[in-house]
Amino acid sequence: MDQLAPKHRLPDQPKEFGYFVDGLWKSREDRFERASPGHGVAVSRTVRCTLDDLNDAVSAARRAFENGFWADISGAERAGVLLRTAEIIKRRREEVAYWEVLENGKPISQALGEIEHCIACFETGAGAARALHGDSFNNLGKDLFGMVLREPIGVVGLITPWNFPFLILCERVPFILASGCTLVVKPSEVTSVTTLLLAEILEEAGLPRGAYNVVTGSGRTIGQAMTEHHDIDMISFTGSTAVGRACVHAAADSNFKKLGLELGGKNPIIVFADADLDSAADAAAFGISFNTGQCCVSSSRLIVEVKVANEFEKLLAAKMQKIVVGDPLDPTTQVGAITTEAQNKTILDYIEKGKSAGAKVLVGGAKFDHEGGQYIQPTLFTGVTRDMAIATDEIFGPVLSSFTFETADEAVQIANDTVYGLAASLWTSDVSKALSVTRRVRAGRFWVNTIMAGGPEMPLGGFKQSGWGREAGVYGVEEYTQIKSVHVDLAKRQPWIS
Numbered sequence: 001m002d003q004l005a006p007k008h009r010l011p012d013q014p015k016e017f018g019y020f021v022d023g024l025w026k027s028r029e030d031r032f033e034r035a036s037p038g039h040g041v042a043v044s045r046t047v048r049c050t051l052d053d054l055n056d057a058v059s060a061a062r063r064a065f066e067n068g069f070w071a072d073i074s075g076a077e078r079a080g081v082l083l084r085t086a087e088i089i090k091r092r093r094e095e096v097a098y099w100e101v102l103e104n105g106k107p108i109s110q111a112l113g114e115i116e117h118c119i120a121c122f123e124t125g126a127g128a129a130r131a132l133h134g135d136s137f138n139n140l141g142k143d144l145f146g147m148v149l150r151e152p153i154g155v156v157g158l159i160t161p162w163n164f165p166f167l168i169l170c171e172r173v174p175f176i177l178a179s180g181c182t183l184v185v186k187p188s189e190v191t192s193v194t195t196l197l198l199a200e201i202l203e204e205a206g207l208p209r210g211a212y213n214v215v216t217g218s219g220r221t222i223g224q225a226m227t228e229h230h231d232i233d234m235i236s237f238t239g240s241t242a243v244g245r246a247c248v249h250a251a252a253d254s255n256f257k258k259l260g261l262e263l264g265g266k267n268p269i270i271v272f273a274d275a276d277l278d279s280a281a282d283a284a285a286f287g288i289s290f291n292t293g294q295c296c297v298s299s300s301r302l303i304v305e306v307k308v309a310n311e312f313e314k315l316l317a318a319k320m321q322k323i324v325v326g327d328p329l330d331p332t333t334q335v336g337a338i339t340t341e342a343q344n345k346t347i348l349d350y351i352e353k354g355k356s357a358g359a360k361v362l363v364g365g366a367k368f369d370h371e372g373g374q375y376i377q378p379t380l381f382t383g384v385t386r387d388m389a390i391a392t393d394e395i396f397g398p399v400l401s402s403f404t405f406e407t408a409d410e411a412v413q414i415a416n417d418t419v420y421g422l423a424a425s426l427w428t429s430d431v432s433k434a435l436s437v438t439r440r441v442r443a444g445r446f447w448v449n450t451i452m453a454g455g456p457e458m459p460l461g462g463f464k465q466s467g468w469g470r471e472a473g474v475y476g477v478e479e480y481t482q483i484k485s486v487h488v489d490l491a492k493r494q495p496w497i498s
Contacts, residue, residue, distance in 0.1 A: 034191075080206075159227075219243070460476070
């Protein structure tokens, strides 16, 4: 730690944060203390909000929506606020990245890269705010004119996870605000700080009070109450499929609110023998190790053509052995800490299940001891069968299972052999093969000869049990609108009653 720049040192004592409702910072004595998963020392203390606090936040968001200070202004005015937000994030990027590292455990270099994406999200949201429009129908006859209006859905409850606290927040917030909706946000209780920092940033950018509110606390209390709340019009939830299913039941049992769900994944990376094997191996190592594998779109199932499987696994293992695991505040670190103790145990348990089931560890397969933090070596299993737990379950950690195929049909069948359909990656030099397989694999995001690429212009979301709806880009703004059909009669009415 002595060699780190002062701005990258651990805080001397945990910093206290309030919660944000109706443009005001509030506080309570009951707090959650968060320890850095990379260092084991306390770094932040956030409020455990009550149901009354949530009700206050929803009321503030409702007032802000109904008074029209945000929903009724022009798209150009909303775009101005979002562009100013992007500029302020640029100015505060080091601070935001620092808190991402402290609470989440991700490497500082990765956190800074993610914030560049977050800035792009607000810039894209600004453009979408200006481009959002309805439609017209001039084909209903000379006496009838039709319009289709897109109107903001109202108050949105946004529940974000701990794996990408700021990135996922920024893949949602600018597009929700671009639609004219107002927000109540509940971040994960272990990674709340950057969501609170965004409240400061949006306030400085000129967002009207009440349009963005943050309540901190547990998912079991605040999160559950949000999904059941009768005055929230829509919930956007990112997290596990199990909790997403609970959101569906809660929404149906309350006011039948709309849901946007980005859930789990067990994503394939398909490698054909004609691919650039070195590039594919590098991508596979990155795809399972990025964010310590705590990523919904991690490529956790390697499906490689059998005639190059041994060669490819050796190449991949050699690359994975070179991955730098360590202090997330060190700029040279590539893989940081596991974010929670529970997830750390879950990943290690799955590694043991794989070994017990007969799969062979080619690299990794154990925890990594470093400065009292929670670290796991990126792990590659071979000899995996499709009935093993490591082959079917979303582990949410740096654990990659390898399978082989002989034909393209078999590769597609293995890729689709999952309840999930979030993302997939394909590597080949044959364009026809690439397009054919792309069309047949059921996944909401697909990468050909690349992985985890793209910007906020493109929609995000999954097939099957990986979720409902789409986020980001114009699609992500439209998701938070509802459509109204308007018919205008241009002629005198023909009487029904004579």
